[in-house]
Amino acid sequence: MLVFAAVVNDGPQNKEIIELDETIFYRIGAGDKEAFCELYAKTSNAIFSYALSILRNQQDAEDAMQETYLKIRSAAHLYQPEGKPMAWVFTIARNICLMKFRKKKHASVVSFEEMQETPDCSKIKDREDRIVLETAFRILTHEECQIIVLHAVTGLKHREISELLQLSLSTVLSKYNRGLKKLRKQLEEEL
Amino acid sequence: MKKITDSYLKTHLKHALAQLVPERAEIIWKMPIEKASGEEWYLDGVRKPKRHMGKVISIMTATVAACLVICLMSVHMLSQRISATIYLDVNPSVEFQINQKEKVLQATANNQDGETILEDMDLRHTDLNVALNAVLGSMVKHGYLSEAQNMVLLSVDSKNPQNANALCNRLSGEIESCLDSLLGTGTVFGQEVQVDDKLIALAEKYDMTPGKAFLLQSLMEANPKLNYETMSDIPLHQLPSYLNEEGMKLQDYVYITGNQDVLDDDTAEETEVKASEVEEELREETEEDAAEAREEAKEKAEETAEKLEEASEKKPERVPESEIVQQEPDANYDDTNDGSIENYSSDDLEDNDPIVSNEVIEASDDYDDNDSSVSASSDDFSSDDEASSLDEENDDSDDSEDD
Numbered sequence: 001m002l003v004f005a006a007v008v009n010d011g012p013q014n015k016e017i018i019e020l021d022e023t024i025f026y027r028i029g030a031g032d033k034e035a036f037c038e039l040y041a042k043t044s045n046a047i048f049s050y051a052l053s054i055l056r057n058q059q060d061a062e063d064a065m066q067e068t069y070l071k072i073r074s075a076a077h078l079y080q081p082e083g084k085p086m087a088w089v090f091t092i093a094r095n096i097c098l099m100k101f102r103k104k105k106h107a108s109v110v111s112f113e114e115m116q117e118t119p120d121c122s123k124i125k126d127r128e129d130r131i132v133l134e135t136a137f138r139i140l141t142h143e144e145c146q147i148i149v150l151h152a153v154t155g156l157k158h159r160e161i162s163e164l165l166q167l168s169l170s171t172v173l174s175k176y177n178r179g180l181k182k183l184r185k186q187l188e189e190e191l
Numbered sequence: 192m193k194k195i196t197d198s199y200l201k202t203h204l205k206h207a208l209a210q211l212v213p214e215r216a217e218i219i220w221k222m223p224i225e226k227a228s229g230e231e232w233y234l235d236g237v238r239k240p241k242r243h244m245g246k247v248i249s250i251m252t253a254t255v256a257a258c259l260v261i262c263l264m265s266v267h268m269l270s271q272r273i274s275a276t277i278y279l280d281v282n283p284s285v286e287f288q289i290n291q292k293e294k295v296l297q298a299t300a301n302n303q304d305g306e307t308i309l310e311d312m313d314l315r316h317t318d319l320n321v322a323l324n325a326v327l328g329s330m331v332k333h334g335y336l337s338e339a340q341n342m343v344l345l346s347v348d349s350k351n352p353q354n355a356n357a358l359c360n361r362l363s364g365e366i367e368s369c370l371d372s373l374l375g376t377g378t379v380f381g382q383e384v385q386v387d388d389k390l391i392a393l394a395e396k397y398d399m400t401p402g403k404a405f406l407l408q409s410l411m412e413a414n415p416k417l418n419y420e421t422m423s424d425i426p427l428h429q430l431p432s433y434l435n436e437e438g439m440k441l442q443d444y445v446y447i448t449g450n451q452d453v454l455d456d457d458t459a460e461e462t463e464v465k466a467s468e469v470e471e472e473l474r475e476e477t478e479e480d481a482a483e484a485r486e487e488a489k490e491k492a493e494e495t496a497e498k499l500e501e502a503s504e505k506k507p508e509r510v511p512e513s514e515i516v517q518q519e520p521d522a523n524y525d526d527t528n529d530g531s532i533e534n535y536s537s538d539d540l541e542d543n544d545p546i547v548s549n550e551v552i553e554a555s556d557d558y559d560d561n562d563s564s565v566s567a568s569s570d571d572f573s574s575d576d577e578a579s580s581l582d583e584e585n586d587d588s589d590d591s592e593d594d
Contacts, residue, residue, distance in 0.1 A: 036216065036219075036220055037216045037217075037220070040219070041216070044212050044214075044216075045205075045209050045212050048208065048211065048213075049205075049212075052208065052211070058211060065212075065213075065215075066215055066218075066219055069215075069216075070224055071227070071231075071233050073219075073220075073224050074226060074231075075227040075229075075231070075233075075234060077227075078229050088237060091235075091236045091237050092233050092234065094236075095232065095233045095234075095235055099232070099233075119211065121207065123210055123211060124207050124210050126203075126206060128203050129203045129204075129206045129207035129210070132203040132204055132207060133203070133204060133208065136200075136204060148200075148201075148204070149208070151201070152200070152204045152205055153205050153208055180197050180200060183195070184195040184196075184197075184200065187195045187200070188194070188195050191195070
């Protein structure tokens with residue numbers, strides 16, 4: 001049962017669509033490992049990227065992603081089909097990331113502005129990929145980074161992003177365009 | 192400088208992030224978990240399914256609606272539930288079934304006279320007081336109640352004895368007041384009864400209410416010499432004296448409200464005499480009125496006959512047709528001299544005293560025969576018959592002129 005399709009525009013020639021069958025959660029709740037691996041394969045990139053855009057730290061993002069999938073396994077039997085399975089997954093991921101972010105903020109003596117970390121991009125082989133990622137995490141605000149990453153990686157629509165981040169649609173569109181403009185300007189100088 | 196597009200940015204971001212995603216599916220699957228209950232903090236913001244809420248809302252709505260329907264039905268059933276039955280016996284016998292609010296649910300006649308009383312009356316949903324007043328007024332109007340016959344038997348049947356007693360006392364007073372206002376005096380015999388199927392059968396047999404049947408039953412239980420056939424024929428206003436002769440007192444079986452003199456033998460006898468006198472007077476008056484009417488009719492008939500006779504004497508004799516002489520028209524007859532045909536000119540008016548005013552002359556000068564709006568030709572007639580009748584009229588007028 002196809003209930004969600006996230007269109008990721010990877011250039012004009014490559015248009016990837018994330019298809020997620022809602023029954024996958026019932027199967028995971030019933031202890032189906034293959035269903036869980038299928039879910040992980042389709043959604044891990046999106047969840048990790050989103051976690052990284054919030055936490056700005058790779059280790060923290062990996063931990064958050066891992067905990068997200070554990071909670072998905074715990075609550076899979078509670079899933080009620082609504083036609084938006086990715087929204088359900090991202091809500092869990094967001095709650096976990098925000099909880100981690102608050103803990104980190106309270107525990108650390110470093111200010112919020114100083115927490116503007118950039119992920120370790122040494123593992124990224126392509127130079128342009130690395131520069132784009134580093135620049136995005138360096139010059140974009142938290143919200144701009146989240147919005148652009150969600151739109152670019154997960155294929156969520158601006159309306160769905162506004163619901164997930166609990167921002168108005170106009171705010172999401174504004175921050176998205178502004179963020180891309182900043183990135184374009186900066187990268188045109190660097191590249 | 193390289194041209195950076197949005198598509199370029201998104202593509203490279205996605206590729207970069209994809210290289211950072213760890214592969215932990217196997218590790219995560221092996222980790223122990225606890226089944227969630229649904230109230231966990233990480234499920235905050237998860238939208239609850241509309242279907243569930245809708246189901247809950249619809250169930251709640253259905254429950255509320257069902258409760259409302261049950262309440263309304265209960266109220267309706269209570270309002271339709273018979274609280275008491277009121278029986279009235281004079282000679283007409285009627286009964287009222289009322290609810291807790293003393294609204295009449297049904298009014299029934301128990302004999303022919305009762306049907307006369309209730310004729311054209313729809314007493315359903317009216318207050319009992321209003322219904323009683325209407326029925327008593329109708330009894331007076333139809334002559335069943337009068338100054339000489341002003342007694343009413345009131346019987347109240349209620350499952351609640353206290354309610355029956357209170358109702359009987361109150362209604363007795365109200366009926367007595369009504370009789371006072373209508374007749375100047377009145378007496379109410381009140382009783383509380385318990386009606387069963389046997390009483391209902393007796394009541395139907397003897398054309399009375401079960402209330403009166405209850406009273407007669409009580410009397411016969413006290414005095415076996417009495418029987419329904421005899422007792423049912425005794426008018427209510429004669430019942431006290433009849434019982435007195437049997438050594439019984441009516442007030443031992445009913446409450447008396449109003450004029451208690453009717454229980455006295457002498458008074459009862461006077462009342463009986465008075466009642467018969469009143470009946471006689473009424474009879475005489477009626478006979479006198481009838482005789483007067485017959486006399487008047489006779490006189491009128493005689494007058495009419497006289498008039499007809501006179502009219503026939505004055506009628507002229509019919510002239511036989513053979514004696515009618517047809518006169519030839521006078522060829523020299525000048526119509527203008529006798530004024531029958533008016534033909535004026537302005538010269539004539541100046542010389543002679545005008546018969547018509549100058550305004551008419553002016554109007555006649557303005558008159559144009561050729562004006563289509565006032566033209567009248569044979570074509571204007573809708574039928575030949577009209578034209579022929581007009582010709583006949585003209586011929587007749589000529590004939591009368593000749594005469």
